[in-house]
Amino acid sequence: MTRSEATASTTGTPEADEYDVIVIGAGPVGENVAERAHANGLSAVVVETELVGGECSYWACMPSKALLRPMAALADARRVEGASQAVRGSLDADAVLARRTAFTSDWQDGGQVDWLDSVAVDLRRGRARLDGPRRVKIEAPDGSTHTLTARHAVAVCTGSRAALPDLPGIEEARPWTSREATASKEVPGRLAVVGGGVVGAEMAVAWRALGAEVTMLVRGERLLPRMEPFAGELVAEALTEAGAEVRTGVSVESLRRPSTDRPVTLALSDGGQLEADEVLFATGRRPRTEDLGLETVGCEPGSWLTVDDTCRVKDVHGGWLYAVGDANGRALLTHQGKYQARIAGAAIGARAAGVPLLETDRWGAHAATADHEAVPQVVFTDPEAASVGLTAEDAERRGLRVRAVDLEMGEVAGAALYADGYRGRARMVVDLDREVLVGVTFVGPGVSELLHSATVAVAGEVPVERLWHAVPSYPTISEVWLRLLETYRG
Numbered sequence: 001m002t003r004s005e006a007t008a009s010t011t012g013t014p015e016a017d018e019y020d021v022i023v024i025g026a027g028p029v030g031e032n033v034a035e036r037a038h039a040n041g042l043s044a045v046v047v048e049t050e051l052v053g054g055e056c057s058y059w060a061c062m063p064s065k066a067l068l069r070p071m072a073a074l075a076d077a078r079r080v081e082g083a084s085q086a087v088r089g090s091l092d093a094d095a096v097l098a099r100r101t102a103f104t105s106d107w108q109d110g111g112q113v114d115w116l117d118s119v120a121v122d123l124r125r126g127r128a129r130l131d132g133p134r135r136v137k138i139e140a141p142d143g144s145t146h147t148l149t150a151r152h153a154v155a156v157c158t159g160s161r162a163a164l165p166d167l168p169g170i171e172e173a174r175p176w177t178s179r180e181a182t183a184s185k186e187v188p189g190r191l192a193v194v195g196g197g198v199v200g201a202e203m204a205v206a207w208r209a210l211g212a213e214v215t216m217l218v219r220g221e222r223l224l225p226r227m228e229p230f231a232g233e234l235v236a237e238a239l240t241e242a243g244a245e246v247r248t249g250v251s252v253e254s255l256r257r258p259s260t261d262r263p264v265t266l267a268l269s270d271g272g273q274l275e276a277d278e279v280l281f282a283t284g285r286r287p288r289t290e291d292l293g294l295e296t297v298g299c300e301p302g303s304w305l306t307v308d309d310t311c312r313v314k315d316v317h318g319g320w321l322y323a324v325g326d327a328n329g330r331a332l333l334t335h336q337g338k339y340q341a342r343i344a345g346a347a348i349g350a351r352a353a354g355v356p357l358l359e360t361d362r363w364g365a366h367a368a369t370a371d372h373e374a375v376p377q378v379v380f381t382d383p384e385a386a387s388v389g390l391t392a393e394d395a396e397r398r399g400l401r402v403r404a405v406d407l408e409m410g411e412v413a414g415a416a417l418y419a420d421g422y423r424g425r426a427r428m429v430v431d432l433d434r435e436v437l438v439g440v441t442f443v444g445p446g447v448s449e450l451l452h453s454a455t456v457a458v459a460g461e462v463p464v465e466r467l468w469h470a471v472p473s474y475p476t477i478s479e480v481w482l483r484l485l486e487t488y489r490g
């Protein structure tokens with residue numbers, strides 16, 4: 001098919017059963033794959049079994065950040081003499097929860113459906129399953145079934161769900177997952193948080209600030225184990241100061257909740273017990289690929305789908321199957337999934353147009369290179385932890401010759417102005433052979449908005465000698481860059 005024929009079919013009606021591109025899952029990533037496919041002259045439909053907008057809009061990024069933002073605003077004011085006198089009260093939990101609910105549009109997806117309409121992407125409601133090459137069977141909410149065929153590509157954008165360990169009593173204990181932790185309409189009296197990753201750390205901070213007694217049970221040695229060690233250390237220190245208990249080197253062995261209105265008792269690996277009103281398991285994610293008909297196209301149901309840098313699933317005959325966002329397990333982050341969607345949409349468009357050679361070289365238009373080199377992440381705890389690229393340990397594991405340059409951020413005038421007694425730390429990891437940065441981490445109040453400067457430096461592979469000419473304004477926290485470079489250059 002030529003590109004103009006594909007364009008002619010962009011007005012696919014809800015009744016159409018053939019599209020250039022079929023997207024399974026209308027989370028942030030699926031929406032963007034469909035929009036990009038359409039922008040590349042292809043007709044596109046997305047199939048969604050729950051809410052258009054996906055996990056991110058209703059049970060992940062948006063509600064969690066809406067829960068955390070009031071805590072951060074209050075903490076910022078409290079750290080500034082003169083302003084702190086004006087904010088002696090505590091958070092209004094009901095108002096925080098109401099604002100969170102507003103950010104989820106009360107779990108209604110009308111606004112997102114309007115957006116799909118505005119970008120001329122069709123929507124089908126129902127559960128989709130692959131049914132052989134290029135075919136997708138939809139089971140609609142009324143039980144009827146319908147089969148769609150894709151001319152060029154099917155993109156699996158079905159995201160991930162919470163992974164729960166197989167522990168005695170876990171089902172009867174009705175634990176919270178990230179869904180309940182972001183959607184709860186009440187503040188529990190006592191909350192046990194199992195897992196010291198990003199969800200565990202953020203939700204412990206949020207619910208502690210809203211008044212819950214929080215105990216974190218972390219089986220490893222520290223929080224946020226994927227970041228530089230000082231990130232988890234500073235966040236744990238602050239959580240403890242805020243009145244939470246952070247217990248490391250301990251795991252849950254079994255759970256007991258005698259009835260729904262009674263507390264849950266956790267039996268711990270150190271022989272102790274912990275009683276709580278709710279227990280959140282923030283113990284990682286698994287892909288939503290178990291009931292997707294993957295076996296009909298030679299893939300393993302329930303697996304993360306392994307893709308190449310255009311997000312095309314490896315080893316599928318004909319090269320028509322893509323997996324984008326959480327479903328491919330490369331980087332479980334909305335912004336990274338949307339980046340992959342832009343890359344995959346361009347690759348699908350180019351292949352449909354018969355472009356003979358795609359730009360799949362490093363940093364090419366059809367290669368999600370940043371997934372390997374420059375993934376940014378902000379953990380919205382207090383203090384915030386923000387990082388991009390490799391930790392010093394990751395870099396060494398990759399065989400790079402690196403130097404880690406560290407700085408106490410309180411030494412920077414802008415940071416001292418931002419908060420009295422500013423506590424934070426920064427690290428840049430320099431590849432000594434190329435003299436470029438391969439990783440940067442900032443931990444401290446207000447660092448989230450600093451991260452993109454580091455992402456530009458890492459993804460742009462800006463030489464250290466040129467960064468020297470990127471002058472940060474005085475007196476901003478960004479002067480951390482100047483201090484890091486001065487320390488490096490000596």
Ligand SMILES: Cc1cc2nc3c(=O)[nH]c(=O)nc-3n(C[C@H](O)[C@H](O)[C@H](O)COP(=O)(O)OP(=O)(O)OC[C@H]3O[C@@H](n4cnc5c(N)ncnc54)[C@H](O)[C@@H]3O)c2cc1C
Pocket residue numbers: 024025026027028029030047048049050051052053054055056057059060061062064065126127128129157158159160178182199288291292324325326327331332333334335336337
């Ligand atoms: C508590 C929490 C907080 C987070 N905070 C952040 C953050 O601050 N920043 C950030 O970048 N990332 C954050 N993340 C990660 C982020 O939520 C995910 O990376 C993102 O949602 C992935 O988008 P996706 O479109 O791939 O999948 P999802 O958002 O999971 O969407 C997948 C969609 O597919 C649908 N679906 C699944 N199977 C089928 C099927 N068979 N048929 C039809 N539809 C189907 C689902 O119903 C869903 O709507 C957070 C995650 C959690 C758990």
Ligand SMILES: NC(=O)c1ccc[n+]([C@@H]2O[C@H](COP(=O)([O-])OP(=O)(O)OC[C@H]3O[C@@H](n4cnc5c(N)ncnc54)[C@H](O)[C@@H]3O)[C@@H](O)[C@H]2O)c1
Pocket residue numbers: 165194195196197198199200202217218219220225251252282283284285331332333377378379380
């Ligand atoms: N602000 C953000 O960007 C943000 C916020 C939340 C989540 N996310 C994304 O969501 C993903 C999932 O987050 P997560 O915190 O669920 O996963 P995670 O992989 O970050 O952390 C899970 C933690 O649970 C521990 N764990 C696993 N099984 C356990 C068990 N049986 N007992 C005790 N501990 C156990 C692991 O060792 C790990 O430290 C992350 O990869 C992250 O990218 C991002």
